[in-house]
Amino acid sequence: MTLSGEELAAFVAASCERCGVPVKVTDAAVLRVVATLLGGDSRPAALAAGG
Numbered sequence: 001m002t003l004s005g006e007e008l009a010a011f012v013a014a015s016c017e018r019c020g021v022p023v024k025v026t027d028a029a030v031l032r033v034v035a036t037l038l039g040g041d042s043r044p045a046a047l048a049a050g051g
Contacts, residue, residue: 003011016023025031 013023
């Protein structure tokens with residue numbers, strides 16, 4: 001099953017609403033924790049690129 005961009009956005013929005021969480025996370029501390037949990041680099045892109 002393939003979803004269009006609009007269908008995926010609607011699915012994510014509905015799922016987030018059911019779970020009581022926002023669709024977008026803007027809290028820097030939360031984003032650092034998520035990046036760490038996913039094994040990513042939590043630094044801003046400019047710093048990660050050496051800028």
